[in-house]
Structures are given as structure tokens and as C-alpha cells.
Amino acid sequence: MRRLLDVEPDAYTYPFLLKLWSDLGQGKAVHSLVLKHDVLSSHLHALTSLVAFYCRCGDLGSARSLFDRMTHKNLVSWTAMISGCTKHMRYEEGLALSREMLLSGVDINELTLVSVLSACAHLGALDVGRRLHCYIHRNRVPLNPLLAAALIDMYAKCGHMDKASRVFQTAPLKSVSTWDSLIGGLAIHGNGRETLERFQQMQMDGTKPDDVMLPSLPCYLLAAIQDWAGRIEEAYQVMIDMPIERNEFVWGALLNACTRSGNVLLAESAMEKLVELEPFNDGNYALMSNVYAANRQWNDVGKV
Numbered sequence: 001m002r003r004l005l006d007v008e009p010d011a012y013t014y015p016f017l018l019k020l021w022s023d024l025g026q027g028k029a030v031h032s033l034v035l036k037h038d039v040l041s042s043h044l045h046a047l048t049s050l051v052a053f054y055c056r057c058g059d060l061g062s063a064r065s066l067f068d069r070m071t072h073k074n075l076v077s078w079t080a081m082i083s084g085c086t087k088h089m090r091y092e093e094g095l096a097l098s099r100e101m102l103l104s105g106v107d108i109n110e111l112t113l114v115s116v117l118s119a120c121a122h123l124g125a126l127d128v129g130r131r132l133h134c135y136i137h138r139n140r141v142p143l144n145p146l147l148a149a150a151l152i153d154m155y156a157k158c159g160h161m162d163k164a165s166r167v168f169q170t171a172p173l174k175s176v177s178t179w180d181s182l183i184g185g186l187a188i189h190g191n192g193r194e195t196l197e198r199f200q201q202m203q204m205d206g207t208k209p210d211d212v213m214l215p216s217l218p219c220y221l222l223a224a225i226q227d228w229a230g231r232i233e234e235a236y237q238v239m240i241d242m243p244i245e246r247n248e249f250v251w252g253a254l255l256n257a258c259t260r261s262g263n264v265l266l267a268e269s270a271m272e273k274l275v276e277l278e279p280f281n282d283g284n285y286a287l288m289s290n291v292y293a294a295n296r297q298w299n300d301v302g303k304v
Contacts, residue, residue: 008037015049027053031066044070048077055084075106078126083115091119095128108135110147110290117150126158133167143167153180156185174205180213187220192228195220196238203241217242218250232261236269248277252284259290 001007014030021027027050034046047070054063067073067081078101085094098116101108108116115134117142120129133151136143143151148171155164168174179202186195199220209217228235236254239246251273258267267288274284285304292300 009033011043011046014046018049018053019214021053022057024054024057024059024256027057028062044072044074044077048074048080050076052080053082055080055087060084060087060088060090073104073106075109076113077107078104078106079112079115082112086115086118086122089122091122092118095123095125107139110141110144113141113245114146115148117147117154121150121154121157121176126154126160129154129158139245143171145171145173148173149175149177149181149184152181157179158190161185176202176207176210176213179207179215180209183220184216193231196228196235199242200238209242218247228257232263232266235236236266238298246273248274251277255266255284255287255291259287259294262291262294264295264297265292 002009014034017030018027021030030053031050034043034050048068051063051067051070054060054066063084068075070077078097082094082097082101085091085097094115097113098108098119101112113136117129117132119125120132120281129151129266135141136147136151141147148167151167152164155161155167164182164185168178171178179198183195183198183202186198232254235257239250239254251270255267255270255274258264258270271284271288276280278284289304292298292304
């Protein structure tokens with residue numbers, strides 16, 4: 001377009017390219033071309049796209065430098081910078097930017113709120129999170145599944161599982177991210193039985209775990225199995241139904257729970273897997289021996 005037809009890009013051409021590219025060098029080349037055009041060098045849409053590109057590539061320094069030099073900022077540019085900070089674990093910077101944004105007179109939308117609530121969750125900034133929740137109520141911001149998930153996660157990580165559960169109940173729509181925040185919070189707080197019950201409820205509601213939730217399932221299982229020894233067979237069935245690769249930690253938790261419930265058959269199933277996964281872990285053999293001893297199966301104790 002530029003070389004053969006001598007047609008110069010406008011403010012909307014470069015942002016399309018930046019969305020396609022993930023190479024930092026290509027993005028900086030676009031940045032230099034934007035700066036060469038006086039009209040583009042102050043164009044809000046072009047500069048915002050550059051900020052978002054730098055954030056996506058992890059170059060927060062270039063993103064913030066460009067962002068600070070922008071003479072005009074709108075909701076999209078503020079959100080791009082705040083989201084970049086929270087995604088790259090610069091949570092305090094993200095919170096500070098959100099305060100500046102409000103002081104500048106720009107209203108926060110759902111996307112910005114999700115990023116700021118994520119920062120609150122990681123920093124344990126409960127007071128800020130509560131004020132944001134009040135802001136959502138006061139301004140009637142729609143509680144979409146992502147925003148509900150962010151609120152639930154914030155309250156759970158700040159130690160208020162009761163408020164997290166309340167937000168979950170009031171959410172009009174529940175996606176896998178909403179369920180994940182609730183189930184993860186319950187597991188963190190050691191509510192093993194409710195963790196499994198909620199997971200079963202999620203499946204009955206027709207919601208399937210996604211690629212984000214799947215890696216967390218073994219952790220949920222650990223909390224649940226340790227707390228559900230009295231209903232070990234039910235815990236085992238949920239564990240088998242979960243679409244995950246069950247590792248030595250999960251099987252070990254099940255075996256440990258069997259020592260309290262005295263369930264020999266499940267203990268043997270767990271031990272069979274553990275012998276394959278970690279044959280030299282003598283703790284597993286000791287646990288299996290204890291299960292047999294509790295059931296007075298002395299010959300099996302001797303075999304172990």
C-alpha cells in the first residue's frame with residue numbers, strides 16, 4: 001500500500017497491524033512511523049493501540065512512558081494501561097492508576113473494574129474492594145459473569161467467604177469463571193465438602209471446566225478429600241469424574257483420608273496408583289499398613 005500505491009496509513013491502519021503482531025520489534029517500528037506523522041503522533045486511537053500492544057508484549061516501561069505523554073486519555077486508554085499492570089503483577093501501580101482515572105473524571109466500566117478488583121485481591125486491599133463494590137451498586141453497573149468472578153475472588157482472597165458466596169448467589173448469569181472463583185475460594189478456606197458439592201452443582205447446571213479451571217482442579221480435590229473423609233466413596237467418585245490427570249498428591253490425599261475412614265478397597269486403589277507414581281515413598285506404605293491394621297488384616301500388614 002505504501003510503496004506501490006503511495007497511499008499513507010491513517011490513524012486506524014496501524015492499530016489493525018498491532019493487533020496482528022506479537023513481536024516487540026515490529027511494534028516499535030510502527031511506533032516510529034506513527035511519530036513521523038504529526039497528525040498521528042497525537043491521535044488517541046493510534047496511541048492507545050500502542051499502549052495496549054506494549055502491555056501485551058510485557059514492555060510495561062514503554063507502555064507507561066507513552067501513556068504518561070498522552071495529552072488526552074479516554075476510558076479505553078486508561079483500561080489498557082491498568083489491565084497491563086495487573087496482568088504483569090504490578091498491582092499497586094494498577095490501583096494508583098485507577099485512582100488517577102477517577103480523579104480525572106473518567107468513569108470506570110466493567111473491564112476496568114475486573115482489573116482493579118484483581119489488584120485488590122492480590123494485595124488484600126479489602127477496603128478498596130468494598131468501595132468498588134459500592135460503586136457497582138450505586139452506578140448500577142451490570143454484574144456480568146467476569147465482574148462477578150472478580151468480586152468473588154477479591155472477597156475470598158481477603159478472607160470474607162460469606163460475602164463471596166453472597167455475590168455468587170446474586171449474580172444473574174454464572175459462567176465457568178464465576179464458578180471457578182467460588183470453588184477456588186472454598187478450597188482456599190478449607191471448605192472441602194462445599195468445594196465438592198459446588199463442583200457437582202456446576203456440572204449439574206451444565207457448566208464444564210475450561211482450560212483456565214482445569215489446572216486448579218487437583219488443588220480443589222486435595223482440600224475436598226481432606227475434609228470429606230466421612231463420605232470417602234462420594235469424594236472418590238467426584239475425583240474420578242473430574243476431567244483431570246490425578247497426580248500423586250491427589251492419590252496421597254485419598255489414601256490419607258482412607259486411614260480415617262477405614263475403607264480398605266479405596267485405599268488399595270489409591271495405593272496401586274501411588275506405587276506407579278512414586279514407588280519409593282515409604283510414607284505411602286506406612287499409611288496402607290495402618291489401613292490394614294485398623295481392619296485387623298494382619299497378613300496384609302505383613303505383605304506391606
